[in-house]
Amino acid sequence: xxxxxNAAFYRRMLQIRRFEETVLDLFPRGLxxxxxxxxxxxxxxxxxxxxxxxxxDIVVSNHRCHGHFLAYGGSMHALAAELMGRSxxxxxxxGGSQHIQWRDFYANGILGGTVxxxxxxxxxxxxxxxxRMVFSFIGDGTLGEGVVYESLNIAAxxxxxxxxxxxxxRYAQSTPTRxxxxxxxxxRFKAFGIPVESxxxxxxxxxxxxxxxxxxxxxxxxxxxxxxVHTYRFAPHSKGDDSRDPxxxxxxxxxxxxxxxxxxxxxxxxxxxxxxxEIAVMDTFKQAETDPAAxxxxxxxxxxxxx
Amino acid sequence: MTSILESLNRGLRTxxxxxxxxxxxxxxxxxPYGGAFKVTRGLSTDxxxxxxxxxxxxxxxxxxxVGMALRGLYPVIEIMFGDFISLTVDQLINHAAKFRWMSNxxxxxxxxxxxxxGGRRGYGPTHSQSLEKHLLGAPGLRVVAATxxxxxxxxxxxxxxxxxxxxxxxxxxxxxxxxxxxxxxxxDFKVDxxxxxxxxxxxxxxxxxxxxxxxxxxxxxxxxxxxxxxxLAFEHEIFSDLIVPTQLSPFELDDLIAAARLxxxxxxxxxxxxxxxxxAEVISRVLEEVGPGFQAxxxxxxxxxxxxxxxxxxxxxxQIEDILEAAxxxxxxx
Numbered sequence: 174x175x176x177x178x179n180a181a182f183y184r185r186m187l188q189i190r191r192f193e194e195t196v197l198d199l200f201p202r203g204l205x206x207x208x209x210x211x212x213x214x215x216x217x218x219x220x221x222x223x224x225x226x227x228x229x230d231i232v233v234s235n236h237r238c239h240g241h242f243l244a245y246g247g248s249m250h251a252l253a254a255e256l257m258g259r260s261x262x263x264x265x266x267x268g269g270s271q272h273i274q275w276r277d278f279y280a281n282g283i284l285g286g287t288v289x290x291x292x293x294x295x296x297x298x299x300x301x302x303x304x305r306m307v308f309s310f311i312g313d314g315t316l317g318e319g320v321v322y323e324s325l326n327i328a329a330x331x332x333x334x335x336x337x338x339x340x341x342x343r344y345a346q347s348t349p350t351r352x353x354x355x356x357x358x359x360x361r362f363k364a365f366g367i368p369v370e371s372x373x374x375x376x377x378x379x380x381x382x383x384x385x386x387x388x389x390x391x392x393x394x395x396x397x398x399x400x401x402v403h404t405y406r407f408a409p410h411s412k413g414d415d416s417r418d419p420x421x422x423x424x425x426x427x428x429x430x431x432x433x434x435x436x437x438x439x440x441x442x443x444x445x446x447x448x449x450x451e452i453a454v455m456d457t458f459k460q461a462e463t464d465p466a467a468x469x470x471x472x473x474x475x476x477x478x479x480x
Numbered sequence: 481m482t483s484i485l486e487s488l489n490r491g492l493r494t495x496x497x498x499x500x501x502x503x504x505x506x507x508x509x510x511x512p513y514g515g516a517f518k519v520t521r522g523l524s525t526d527x528x529x530x531x532x533x534x535x536x537x538x539x540x541x542x543x544x545x546v547g548m549a550l551r552g553l554y555p556v557i558e559i560m561f562g563d564f565i566s567l568t569v570d571q572l573i574n575h576a577a578k579f580r581w582m583s584n585x586x587x588x589x590x591x592x593x594x595x596x597x598g599g600r601r602g603y604g605p606t607h608s609q610s611l612e613k614h615l616l617g618a619p620g621l622r623v624v625a626a627t628x629x630x631x632x633x634x635x636x637x638x639x640x641x642x643x644x645x646x647x648x649x650x651x652x653x654x655x656x657x658x659x660x661x662x663x664x665x666x667x668d669f670k671v672d673x674x675x676x677x678x679x680x681x682x683x684x685x686x687x688x689x690x691x692x693x694x695x696x697x698x699x700x701x702x703x704x705x706x707x708x709x710x711x712l713a714f715e716h717e718i719f720s721d722l723i724v725p726t727q728l729s730p731f732e733l734d735d736l737i738a739a740a741r742l743x744x745x746x747x748x749x750x751x752x753x754x755x756x757x758x759x760a761e762v763i764s765r766v767l768e769e770v771g772p773g774f775q776a777x778x779x780x781x782x783x784x785x786x787x788x789x790x791x792x793x794x795x796x797x798x799q800i801e802d803i804l805e806a807a808x809x810x811x812x813x814x
Contacts, residue, residue: 231551265584274583279550283574289540290575293547293555300503300553320570323540330535475581475620476645476730 179437182224182377184446186216186431189240191454192249193408196239196256200412204462205256209270212240214375214407217430218340219244221380222308222400225388231298231307233291234280236271237406241310245278249454253461266467277305285311285318288337292324292397295333299395306334306391314345316361317353325397329365332396336387337362339401344417346410362399373403375430378437484632485656488519488594491633492556495640496527499554502640504531505541506558516560517596517656538567542593546575549591549646556640562597562650563609576646577620591646592639598652598700598751599797604788610699610752610781612650616729617761622678623729625650625699628658629671629681635726638677650728652700652751668710672735678727680735684720685713691721693811694739696762697749698725701798705749708803716804718811728758736762737769745810746776749803754780775813777806 193211200209212219215237223232223244234241242252247263255262256270263273271282279294281287291309298305315321316339328335339358343350362369368390372383380402387398405425409415415422435443482490495502504523506515510533514521524531534541538559545555559565565572576589599608616623624639624647626632632651639647672682683706684691693712697705702724712718721743723736740746746766748759759778767774782796 264582264586267584268582272578272582274579274586279579281575281578283570286543286570286574289543289571290547290550292540293544293549294551295547296544297548297551297553300548301551320537320539320543323535323537324543326535327537327540327544473581473585474730475577476622 179378179434180442180446182220183434183438183443184450185220185244186377186434187446187450188249188454189216189219189243190431191450192243192252193239195454195458197408197412199458206258207269208411209256210237210411211408212237212406214425214429215340215342215404216240217375217377217380218338218402218404221377222338222384224381225384226308229277229303229305231277231294231305232279233287233294233307233309234273234278235284235287235310235312235315236282237312238271238273238280242273242275242278242280247275247278249457250460251275253457254464257461258467259461259464260467260471261461261464262467265471284315285321288315288321288324289327291335292328292333295328295335296331299331299333304392306336308336308338310338310340313339313341313343313350313354313358316358317345325362325365325367328397329367332394334391334395335397336391337397337399339399341401341403342406344406344410347414347416358401359399367397367399369399369401371401371403375404375428376433377430378434481659483656484626484628484658484660485517485519487631487633487660488626488636488651489521489633491636492520492523494633494637495554495556496523496530499641500530501552502530502554502556503548504556504558505534505545507534507536507560509533509558515558517653519594520558538564539571542568542571543575545591545593546571546579546589549589550579550587554590554640556592556594559593559595561607562595562611563606565595565611565615568593569615572615572621572646572648573618577618580645581620588644589646590644592636592649593647594636594649594651596651596653596656598654599786599793600654602788602790602793605785608786608793610750612648612728613752613757615648616758618729620645621729622647622727623650624648624678624727626652626655627681627699627702627724627726628655628661629702629724630679630726631660635678642677650699654700658703674735676727676732680723680725682735682739683709683722683724685709688713688719691719691743693718693720693745693747693807694736694743695720695722695747695749695807696736697722698728699751701749701751704798704800704803708800708807711804712807716808718808720807731761731765733762733765737766740766740770740774744770744773744775745813746774747779747803747807747810748776749779749798751781751797753783754778755783775810777810779803779806
């Protein structure tokens with residue numbers, strides 16, 4: 174691992190962290206409408222895994238998509254504007270926090286519903302004969318959805334090029350995995366003959382290294398593989414809806430991915446990154462706030478028919 | 481004369497011939513079986529790379545179709561029985577129908593999901609239903625119903641190759657064995673066809689006086705209604721016109737509204753259950769346009785599951801006698 178990568182990892186994780194913290198800070202000011210699901214604490218997963226992305230690869234994300242989107246290279250400004258309901262948002266204010274589409278990045282707010290879609294995208298790439306693959310992000314909660322297992326079966330039967338990334342943040346909304354997940358997560362993939370690698374880490378470098386064999390498998394065999402990251406989210410499921418034991422949160426906070434990565438940088442570089450990210454994040458929200466609101470006149474009827 | 485089954489098979493074959501982006505996907509679709517109702521027979525033999533058999537995973541395969549469509553292919557998914565469409569509803573409503581609109585038109589979902597609806601074959605409560613009413617009115621999802629009045633295969637071809645948006649394509653089981661009706665064979669009728677991708681048909685008895693009642697029906701029910709129009713004229717001297725849409729949702733009812741404006745009496749016929757059904761919405765829309773003096777009746781399945789025994793099934797599903805009775809009552813209403 175070269176030092177520029179370490180700096181880039183830190184910069185990207187900090188960008189996600191500060192973006193999400195700012196969202197939570199600004200919510201009470203009424204700048205946003207609706208809700209949000211922040212990625213605070215899980216930054217190392219998206220950044221470590223998606224640093225392996227190649228041009229044209231496809232990412233399918235979920236309700237907790239801001240971190241994936243920013244790690245994919247999405248614009249902070251377009252995301253902030255989308256959250257604020259501005260016409261300059263990624264989807265012009267139609268999608269909001271959990272429905273994002275940009276280039277080869279797709280997110281939808283239905284748990285598990287995106288998984289067969291991701292498999293279909295992998296099928297398309299295989300049928301077209303290209304080298305693209307799909308990164309499908311799901312969480313421990315998603316493993317309760319039946320269509321996930323239909324999708325794993327189809328992906329394995331067709332040997333479609335897809336990596337399933339399970340971010341086990343140990344809670345489905347408020348419910349701990351011990352109350353909603355029987356058996357072990359990797360066994361779910363093994364049952365379909367899908368190779369799986371697991372890691373319990375918040376270290377972006379470790380995650381980046383650990384995912385490599387699975388990606389190599391997908392790219393060489395054009396078949397599915399899985400990568401399970403045991404992680405933790407520091408912030409509420411949404412906003413202000415946290416019933417977890419504060420001591421437990423504090424315990425996991427000691428494994429915060431940001432200080433772990435910051436230690437790999439010399440202080441001057443770290444400070445430079447912190448200052449430039451801070452300025453960029455603040456500018457982003459300031460700019461988005463002054464952008465024009467999404468205009469109801471821009472609404473079109475699907476299928477081009479109105480009453 | 482081509483049967484509707486043959487026409488649909490030919491339509492799929494044409495799609496496969498015209499575009500190498502078309503994939504026909506479903507349970508048991510491969511030869512020699514060729515699909516539960518044989519609509520895909522012969523296709524996997526001639527296009528082995530483009531006809532894909534799947535596990536019994538209706539939600540999964542429709543989701544796969546959404547993903548393929550988003551990536552520029554033209555998937556055609558067969559759901560073996562229309563009753564199983566309930567398993568796919570999340571994929572249809574929250575994925576297929578949403579992505580284009582919620583992405584602010586950045587993507588397209590040219591997906592077709594074909595399925596046989598309908599009863600009259602004794603398959604009982606879970607293999608005989610017409611469940612489309614639950615999906616009509618879902619924004620972003622088009623619902624199209626094949627009819628014997630046109631080339632069903634060509635209608636399907638348009639849904640697959642010409643439509644950028646997701647289409648739920650309904651094939652009533654009782655239509656499969658029927659022959660496509662050439663319009664010159666409809667010698668008793670004058671037929672007008674609207675100039676749309678998914679046309680609607682307007683039928684009247686040729687040379688008859690002005691209609692006093694308008695019927696509206698789609699799919700197989702339109703065949704019953706067509707027979708009723710004839711018997712009303714020749715046995716009861718009640719003259720009517722019949723509107724048969726192929727696009728059920730979203731609604732485009734110009735022809736029907738124009739017809740009902742003249743007759744002020746509308747009878748809808750459908751095989752789905754009556755309450756909160758297709759006819760209820762059609763009548764509301766027409767009433768809003770036509771206004772005072774408008775009267776309407778519905779003929780539909782009874783609001784109960786469809787029984788298996790032949791006599792019981794017949795009692796629950798609308799029959800031609802039910803249409804005649806309702807039409808006579810409506811024509812006599814003040």
